[in-house]
Amino acid sequence: MDQSLGLDSSQEPESADPQDAYERGHGPYQPHEPGYGLDHPGYSPYEDEIPDPQARMLAIKNAKAYLLKTSTKSGLNLYDHFANILTKILDEQPTNTVDIIENISKDVKWAQFRKKMDTLRDEHSIPPTFEAAEKYKALFVKEGGEEEPDDLEDEMGQPSLPNVMETAFYFEQAGIGLNKDESYYIFLALKNLINIRPIQTCRFWGKILGLEMNYIIAEVQLQEGEEDEDIGEEGEEVLGEGEKEGEAEEEDEQKEKEAEPPKSTYKPPPEIPKEENGTGTNKYIYFVCNEPGTPWVKLPPVTPAQIVCARKIKKFFTGRLDAPVVSFPPFPGNEANYLRAQIARISAGTHVSPTGFYQFANEDDEEDEGADTYEENPEFEPPPVAEMVESLATWAHHVKGILKQGRCVWINPSQKSEEDEDDEEEEEEEGEEQQEERGPALLTLISEDEGMKDIPAWTAQASTDLIPRYSVAILQSNRWPGAYAFASGRKFENIYFGWGHKYSPESHTPALPPPVQAEFPSGPGITETVDPTVEEEMAFKAAQEDALAETEEEEDEEGEDD
Amino acid sequence: MEAQSLPAALALVAGGGAGLSPERQAALGASLPLVQRDYRFERVWFWGCIQGVRGAYYIAEGLGPDRAAPRSRLYSLNCLDWSLLTPATKEMLALAEQVKGRFQGDPSFEYSLSEINAEAAARLMESGKEPVMKEEARLIATVELIDREVGIVPRGAFVKTPLGSVYENRHFEGLSLVEAKKLSSYFHFTEPVNLKNKTLLEKADLDPSTDFLDSLEHDIPRGSWSIQLEKGGTVVVLRSLLWLGLTFYHVPMTKQFGYVYFGTGEKNLDLPFML
Numbered sequence: 001m002d003q004s005l006g007l008d009s010s011q012e013p014e015s016a017d018p019q020d021a022y023e024r025g026h027g028p029y030q031p032h033e034p035g036y037g038l039d040h041p042g043y044s045p046y047e048d049e050i051p052d053p054q055a056r057m058l059a060i061k062n063a064k065a066y067l068l069k070t071s072t073k074s075g076l077n078l079y080d081h082f083a084n085i086l087t088k089i090l091d092e093q094p095t096n097t098v099d100i101i102e103n104i105s106k107d108v109k110w111a112q113f114r115k116k117m118d119t120l121r122d123e124h125s126i127p128p129t130f131e132a133a134e135k136y137k138a139l140f141v142k143e144g145g146e147e148e149p150d151d152l153e154d155e156m157g158q159p160s161l162p163n164v165m166e167t168a169f170y171f172e173q174a175g176i177g178l179n180k181d182e183s184y185y186i187f188l189a190l191k192n193l194i195n196i197r198p199i200q201t202c203r204f205w206g207k208i209l210g211l212e213m214n215y216i217i218a219e220v221q222l223q224e225g226e227e228d229e230d231i232g233e234e235g236e237e238v239l240g241e242g243e244k245e246g247e248a249e250e251e252d253e254q255k256e257k258e259a260e261p262p263k264s265t266y267k268p269p270p271e272i273p274k275e276e277n278g279t280g281t282n283k284y285i286y287f288v289c290n291e292p293g294t295p296w297v298k299l300p301p302v303t304p305a306q307i308v309c310a311r312k313i314k315k316f317f318t319g320r321l322d323a324p325v326v327s328f329p330p331f332p333g334n335e336a337n338y339l340r341a342q343i344a345r346i347s348a349g350t351h352v353s354p355t356g357f358y359q360f361a362n363e364d365d366e367e368d369e370g371a372d373t374y375e376e377n378p379e380f381e382p383p384p385v386a387e388m389v390e391s392l393a394t395w396a397h398h399v400k401g402i403l404k405q406g407r408c409v410w411i412n413p414s415q416k417s418e419e420d421e422d423d424e425e426e427e428e429e430e431g432e433e434q435q436e437e438r439g440p441a442l443l444t445l446i447s448e449d450e451g452m453k454d455i456p457a458w459t460a461q462a463s464t465d466l467i468p469r470y471s472v473a474i475l476q477s478n479r480w481p482g483a484y485a486f487a488s489g490r491k492f493e494n495i496y497f498g499w500g501h502k503y504s505p506e507s508h509t510p511a512l513p514p515p516v517q518a519e520f521p522s523g524p525g526i527t528e529t530v531d532p533t534v535e536e537e538m539a540f541k542a543a544q545e546d547a548l549a550e551t552e553e554e555e556d557e558e559g560e561d562d
Numbered sequence: 563m564e565a566q567s568l569p570a571a572l573a574l575v576a577g578g579g580a581g582l583s584p585e586r587q588a589a590l591g592a593s594l595p596l597v598q599r600d601y602r603f604e605r606v607w608f609w610g611c612i613q614g615v616r617g618a619y620y621i622a623e624g625l626g627p628d629r630a631a632p633r634s635r636l637y638s639l640n641c642l643d644w645s646l647l648t649p650a651t652k653e654m655l656a657l658a659e660q661v662k663g664r665f666q667g668d669p670s671f672e673y674s675l676s677e678i679n680a681e682a683a684a685r686l687m688e689s690g691k692e693p694v695m696k697e698e699a700r701l702i703a704t705v706e707l708i709d710r711e712v713g714i715v716p717r718g719a720f721v722k723t724p725l726g727s728v729y730e731n732r733h734f735e736g737l738s739l740v741e742a743k744k745l746s747s748y749f750h751f752t753e754p755v756n757l758k759n760k761t762l763l764e765k766a767d768l769d770p771s772t773d774f775l776d777s778l779e780h781d782i783p784r785g786s787w788s789i790q791l792e793k794g795g796t797v798v799v800l801r802s803l804l805w806l807g808l809t810f811y812h813v814p815m816t817k818q819f820g821y822v823y824f825g826t827g828e829k830n831l832d833l834p835f836m837l
């Protein structure tokens with residue numbers, strides 16, 4: 001701003017606001033001063049003293065009265081509103097004001113209302129943010145101090161808390177994993193789980209996403225002899241796949257003999273018993289929670305029927321364990337069972353370790369049935385990372401695959417049916433002799449996994465090409481997208497982050513309903529005919545007697561001829 | 563997601579387990595500003611990563627002064643060297659929808675069209691070209707499809723000026739917690755399709771400066787978005803079920819939002835069976 005004397009005739013007001021003129025060094029031009037006529041006409045504060053036509057003044061007064069008119073809806077008037085806007089603009093001095101002028105206008109209007117309704121709004125919503133924060137804070141509480149230094153020595157059956165942060169670091173080298181806060185919360189939640197339950201080994205299995213909530217899953221082995229009795233799922237439903245067999249039609253013939261409807265001789269296919277806890281698919285016990293901080297819930301053991309059905313359906317998880325699974329074929333269980341079945345399938349399909357890390361307990365029996373136990377190989381020499389990436393033969397499954405039956409170890413279901421013999425005369429066998437199923441042996445190399453079409457089952461990568469010395473070998477499964485494994489030296493780990501579904505190159509085709517059952521073929525033996533009415537019977541009888549009379553007459557005639 | 567806020571944004575999206583390794587993040591931090599300088603973009607968005615069988619594609623988008631104009635897309639195999647992709651054509655889009663299976667990871671891989679679509683193959687042969695579709699074209703088309711179908715922004719984040727160009731709304735302060743849980747507060751950031759079908763009554767309620775896009779409410783099939791409040795409500799995360807891997811995050815009452823795709827680049831056609 002120029003502080004020079006008002007004599008500077010090149011001076012023109014820069015702002016159109018008449019108020020600014022007062023703030024500047026030189027005041028309004030007096031009529032006797034040389035710069036007088038150079039003011040912008042109409043902006044001088046002495047406007048109304050300058051003689052004006054009457055009409056113009058009237059017009060101005062009308063305009064101002066119009067601006068001062070109060071709105072019927074909101075009680076504001078335009079004059080005050082403009083004044084507020086201009087005040088706000090001059091206070092804040094934003095850039096490119098003309099572009100955002102409408103928004104500023106809106107904000108000024110909002111500001112009016114907010115004051116009135118402020119007190120009401122405060123009471124309403126207690127955001128769930130704070131509750132969750134409380135839960136997370138509770139995770140950080142340290143246990144009561146009795147157990148402190150003694151636990152540092154190794155005792156028998158001391159539960160081993162996995163180093164979740166270390167695993168997370170290795171996976172992060174590949175870009176896989178949750179953010180550090182969440183990993184740490186999971187770490188603390190696992191520690192809580194170990195303190196609550198008698199656990200021998202524990203591992204962070206992974207995270208499965210759901211529609212409303214997600215699942216965090218821990219794979220656990222309880223201490224021996226400490227298994228919980230709450231098996232829960234006694235009501236195992238049998239899949240209604242049985243089609244009626246020939247025996248059902250024989251009931252029609254029996255109907256005429258017996259008064260009551262005959263009992264069905266249909267026997268459902270024998271249930272395949274689930275595997276014992278601690279073996280096969282039920283080797284580990286799984287605990288889930290929705291978020292770290294919420295209590296851990298134990299998942300029930302999985303039955304072969306559930307696995308067989310889970311292979312046929314594809315459903316999103318909702319996040320609530322008690323949600324029903326509506327599907328065809330009907331899934332025997334609720335979401336907790338479906339989750340457990342998928343976990344079993346994923347574990348069987350994608351849990352791998354470097355070849356040679358595990359070896360069979362007894363070198364002799366490497367057959368399928370005997371080899372369920374493995375132990376760490378103390379003489380394991382980890383191959384270099386480059387080799388682990390190049391050749392898939394350096395990795396091996398350490399979880400037994402699941403057979404078509406739904407178990408890891410095949411069982412002959414007809415053996416069980418001998419106990420169910422009824423006193424039916426005919427005991428029909430199930431038709432096909434069930435072939436004994438053999439799956440891959442326990443420590444098979446993953447190079448033998450079949451791919452789908454032209455996609456291999458596994459993709460191996462090194463975490464970094466720039467620094468090969470410290471890179472980590474990473475395996476991604478293509479059959480179960482979301483399953484990863486890493487290996488670096490002697491350390492390795494498996495994890496799963498995903499939606500919990502298998503990849504299939506073709507679209508999912510749901511099972512068709514069973515075909516319509518055929519009726520018994522019509523034949524002369526059972527074709528129904530209408531019962532003859534009385535007239536017809538009489539007519540028939542009359543006709544018969546006529547025929548009889550005729551033959552008698554013929555015989556008589558013949559007799560007479562003799 | 564904005565290239566500048568990449569680290570913070572990746573931390574918010576990591577709930578799905580997918581993210582970037584430190585090496586890639588560092589590489590992006592170095593190369594994306596250079597891309598912005600070379601191509602004279604006003605904004606650079608890191609779009610995401612499509613995982614192929616043998617390698618991955620990292621995609622970035624550049625925006626000019628009009629944010630709703632067609633965006634330029636670049637891809638890279640190592641987050642350092644970026645190549646510009648040509649805009650998608652209708653034939654590319656039609657063909658890409660029929661190609662099934664994973665991406666291979668090699669941009670010059672060729673899908674033989676004779677298996678997929680015999681007519682297109684015949685047409686190409688007549689015009690003297692090979693009856694193949696390159697993986698690069700499939701990549702272009704897939705990114706375009708994903709952006710069109712599931713690229714979303716919160717309501718009020720962008721304003722349309724009377725001249726038709728679209729800018730970020732400097733007055734956008736974030737959705738409230740209540741609004742953030744509703745599907746109607748999010749828009750598809752692409753040419754609107756359903757807007758003109760709305761009744762006059764509905765249109766009267768809309769604000770033409772902010773409501774110029776389709777909202778997610780009427781997406782078919784219903785339930786194809788999963789809304790979750792993570793970290794106790796500090797972040798709202800939307801995951802698309804149609805294109806598994808697309809994650810959108812927004813911190814309510816702040817200006818932070820963005821979406822990113824980490825996945826295999828395949829549409830989830832089994833969605834109706836899975837809901």
